[in-house]
Amino acid sequence: MTGASGVTGVSGVVVTTSKSASDAVRAEARRVADTWGLPLVERGKASVATVRGDATTALVCTEEGWVAESARGRLAFHQGTAAKRLRALRHGQTDPLVRAGELTPGDHVLDATLGLGRDALVAAWAVGRDGAVIGIEADFVLALLATEGFAGPIPRAGSAPVEVRRGDSRQVLAAMAAAGEGVDVVLLDPMFGGPRASDTGFTLAREHTVPTPLDPEWVALARAVARRWVVVTAERARDWFPDAGLERLEGTRSGRWFRARPAPAAAA
Numbered sequence: 001m002t003g004a005s006g007v008t009g010v011s012g013v014v015v016t017t018s019k020s021a022s023d024a025v026r027a028e029a030r031r032v033a034d035t036w037g038l039p040l041v042e043r044g045k046a047s048v049a050t051v052r053g054d055a056t057t058a059l060v061c062t063e064e065g066w067v068a069e070s071a072r073g074r075l076a077f078h079q080g081t082a083a084k085r086l087r088a089l090r091h092g093q094t095d096p097l098v099r100a101g102e103l104t105p106g107d108h109v110l111d112a113t114l115g116l117g118r119d120a121l122v123a124a125w126a127v128g129r130d131g132a133v134i135g136i137e138a139d140f141v142l143a144l145l146a147t148e149g150f151a152g153p154i155p156r157a158g159s160a161p162v163e164v165r166r167g168d169s170r171q172v173l174a175a176m177a178a179a180g181e182g183v184d185v186v187l188l189d190p191m192f193g194g195p196r197a198s199d200t201g202f203t204l205a206r207e208h209t210v211p212t213p214l215d216p217e218w219v220a221l222a223r224a225v226a227r228r229w230v231v232v233t234a235e236r237a238r239d240w241f242p243d244a245g246l247e248r249l250e251g252t253r254s255g256r257w258f259r260a261r262p263a264p265a266a267a268a
């Protein structure tokens, strides 16, 4: 079966519910299983490990939202590090992503490495309800958690809608560039050294993150789509950054924020 996600049954992932689930939770589990083309396993009184069986990950529908559970840990969509950043913005302080992208209300942002969407939560609030955020995530489970999470109560009121797409953002950027489509800002925050230890469930997150290396081609694709800035995070500057148009954003504590202007239009 092909779900609305466009993905045909993903092996290694099952859907279940919390124990003694309410009718609403059971209906929600059924909806997500159907939408994403996943098997729904009755929980009854069994442990998640029993329900998971040979699958790697169980997506558990609870009264509080979705939780991904594997033998390695649990992972859920929550504000995480975005909570502090959003608080700072509300108190008139700045945020490196907002500053690097010069984000203003109404902007359109493409997050090419969505993960669990902390940067996207910040961007969505900064661009407001007249703006738009598209988030691309390569991993199935993260894309599902983010899709359901952004549709729930966690995004702050007044935030832009976040449209989550599962896929390889290099392909999405290439297709947009070929079609002449653009957004104001593209964000690239690829993995380096694993998910941040401050993230709950980061052991499981490590299993679920796709390690696409940051390279000049990915930056070039982003520069072909961005109208104002490509914002990149990296643990250090690379030799090729200047040739890719990347400069460090000064004045951040971590020093890991870089940005590049759009690629100059090709000569006719």
Ligand SMILES: C[S@@+](CC[C@H](N)C(=O)[O-])C[C@H]1O[C@@H](n2cnc3c(N)ncnc32)[C@H](O)[C@@H]1O
Residues within 6 Å of the ligand: 112, 113, 114, 115, 116, 117, 118, 119, 120, 136, 137, 138, 139, 142, 167, 168, 169, 170, 189, 190, 191, 192, 195, 208, 209, 210, 211, 212
């Ligand atoms: C460091 S995390 C991003 C964290 C995110 N910025 C946040 O604030 O929560 C990088 C994410 O990019 C995803 N990823 C890696 N390569 C990708 C690709 N080619 N297309 C889309 N997503 C990709 C990984 O699976 C991972 O979830």
